[in-house]
Amino acid sequence: MSESFHPLEKYAAQTPAAIALAAPGRRPLTYGELPDTLRAIRRAVTGAGFEPGEIAALVLPNGPDLIAAFLAVSAVGAGAPLNPAMTESEFRFYLGRLGARTVILPDPMPAAALAAAQALGIPVLRMRFTPGDTAGSFRLDAPQRATPAPPVRRTDAALLLFTSATTGSPKLVPLTWGNLRAMAAREAHTLQLSPADRLLSLMPLFHLHGLAAVLMQLFSGGTAIAIPGYHPATFLPWLQQFQPTWFSSHAPLNRAILALARAHPEVFRSSPLRVIRITGATPEAAIPAALEEAVGVPVLAGYGLTETGGVTRNTEAARKPGSVGRSSGLEVAIMDEAGNLLPAEAEGEVVVRGPSVTSGYLDDPEANLAAFRGGWFHTGDIGRLDGDDFLFLTGRLKEIINRGGEKIVPQDVECALLAHAAVAEAAVFAVYHRTLGEDVAAAVVLRPGAAASELKLRRFAAGRLAPFKVPRRIVFLDGIPRTATGKPQRAQLAERYRGGIPWPDR
Numbered sequence: 009m010s011e012s013f014h015p016l017e018k019y020a021a022q023t024p025a026a027i028a029l030a031a032p033g034r035r036p037l038t039y040g041e042l043p044d045t046l047r048a049i050r051r052a053v054t055g056a057g058f059e060p061g062e063i064a065a066l067v068l069p070n071g072p073d074l075i076a077a078f079l080a081v082s083a084v085g086a087g088a089p090l091n092p093a094m095t096e097s098e099f100r101f102y103l104g105r106l107g108a109r110t111v112i113l114p115d116p117m118p119a120a121a122l123a124a125a126q127a128l129g130i131p132v133l134r135m136r137f138t139p140g141d142t143a144g145s146f147r148l149d150a151p152q153r154a155t156p157a158p159p160v161r162r163t164d165a166a167l168l169l170f171t172s173a174t175t176g177s178p179k180l181v182p183l184t185w186g187n188l189r190a191m192a193a194r195e196a197h198t199l200q201l202s203p204a205d206r207l208l209s210l211m212p213l214f215h216l217h218g219l220a221a222v223l224m225q226l227f228s229g230g231t232a233i234a235i236p237g238y239h240p241a242t243f244l245p246w247l248q249q250f251q252p253t254w255f256s257s258h259a260p261l262n263r264a265i266l267a268l269a270r271a272h273p274e275v276f277r278s279s280p281l282r283v284i285r286i287t288g289a290t291p292e293a294a295i296p297a298a299l300e301e302a303v304g305v306p307v308l309a310g311y312g313l314t315e316t317g318g319v320t321r322n323t324e325a326a327r328k329p330g331s332v333g334r335s336s337g338l339e340v341a342i343m344d345e346a347g348n349l350l351p352a353e354a355e356g357e358v359v360v361r362g363p364s365v366t367s368g369y370l371d372d373p374e375a376n377l378a379a380f381r382g383g384w385f386h387t388g389d390i391g392r393l394d395g396d397d398f399l400f401l402t403g404r405l406k407e408i409i410n411r412g413g414e415k416i417v418p419q420d421v422e423c424a425l426l427a428h429a430a431v432a433e434a435a436v437f438a439v440y441h442r443t444l445g446e447d448v449a450a451a452v453v454l455r456p457g458a459a460a461s462e463l464k465l466r467r468f469a470a471g472r473l474a475p476f477k478v479p480r481r482i483v484f485l486d487g488i489p490r491t492a493t494g495k496p497q498r499a500q501l502a503e504r505y506r507g508g509i510p511w512p513d514r
Contacts, residue, residue, distance in 0.1 A: 049080035076144030099124030107161030191317025203229035208252035258494030
């Protein structure tokens with residue numbers, strides 16, 4: 009096993025009977041069994057032609073097999089988890105950008121991913137397991153080949169991820185094992201993880217939020233419980249069966265778990281849960297506090313990006329409402345447009361630097377020039393550091409609406425709309441205006457059984473916002489388009505309504 013997995017080797021020797029991976033319907037995998045399991049996977053992929061420095065695209069559902077496949081592949085080359093729900097055209101785009109040597113697919117193989125790989129000439133390995141197999145243990149069929157073979161990229165990265173692209177084209181982020189070890193160790197220390205901890209892995213593993221949480225737990229010697237994802241029908245039974253001590257969540261999931269906790273407080277109160285980790289600023293500032301009260305454990309907000317891993321985190325001993333916490337190890341500062349570092353309480357762009365930050369995007373020199381300047385990574389997020397070094401996020405540079413020179417942060421307007429009793433979700437975005445350039449629009453999801461008109465919501469917002477911030481138009485939707493990690497896709501809404509929002513029938 010390579011030096012990259014030294015923390016796992018340590019636990020394999022010290023606590024071989026301790027459980028590393030658990031999953032519904034599968035026998036748990038111990039730390040003692042983990043090295044042989046990963047070696048078997050590596051032999052299978054290298055036997056199929058995978059060579060050091062090459063890339064394997066992992067189009068697999070959330071679960072222990074994706075975790076094991078990543079750990080094994082990244083000891084040879086790089087693993088690139090992709091969302092299995094993508095369309096064929098999306099797979100063609102992402103696989104083409106990756107320059108992968110092979111694609112690993114589950115059995116049965118998803119038609120869209122298979123067709124895209126074959127069209128691009130990328131060999132496919134099919135993963136097979138039976139329900140009685142140990143978690144993370146599987147077999148790989150010989151590759152299905154197609155011609156012509158595409159160009160193959162070589163990299164020193166262990167993990168390749170695409171940014172969520174809420175405001176533009178997705179960027180390809182390489183992370184080395186040095187980056188991953190630094191971010192895992194830093195966040196594990198902040199959350200005080202130990203071999204006694206058990207992570208219930210709810211977040212998508214094709215995003216850093218989910219995969220980094222697993223690495224944090226494994227590098228701490230505890231158990232990663234790999235489930236298919238959150239579902240209200242299975243969440244409580246799994247909470248009772250696996251007895252996790254923590255999990256990660258995001259804004260939409262926070263609301264869903266809060267509803268469960270209020271309906272079934274006895275399940276949460278009887279569990280060994282000790283902390284919930286949430287990431288990202290939310291306009292619904294009351295939700296984390298309400299979740300903490302309902303569940304009875306600290307709900308600790310933090311901030312991180314694909315390019316950096318975790319940047320800041322509240323802790324039980326040091327936290328402030330509305331803040332995403334203090335630095336968990338990286339250097340964090342606020343900078344103005346001229347590149348000057350700003351004092352406490354001044355608002356500007358959040359910039360960071362440190363050992364977990366990627367060296368730069370692949371194949372995107374223009375984005376690198378914009379984001380990596382003067383030794384700092386420019387996040388594109390707007391915020392301020394208070395006198396105690398707590399970070400408060402206020403928006404995204406690219407999402408700010410410029411209404412005739414007046415700058416509007418979407419989160420400010422969303423917060424006002426969410427204060428209305430009928431509103432369950434809100435996302436604010438820019439629409440074209442003939443004289444002002446841009447104007448404010450909002451998409452709203454109403455609570456079940458609630459009613460509110462566009463006019464009433466605009467009047468409600470007018471009582472809480474400056475006149476130029478009040479949405480000119482409000483559209484009612486069944487759901488807000490979001491990324492897999494829960495971020496509202498404001499750019500998608502702006503594109504959808506680029507031609508304007510039809511007025512309702514009078």
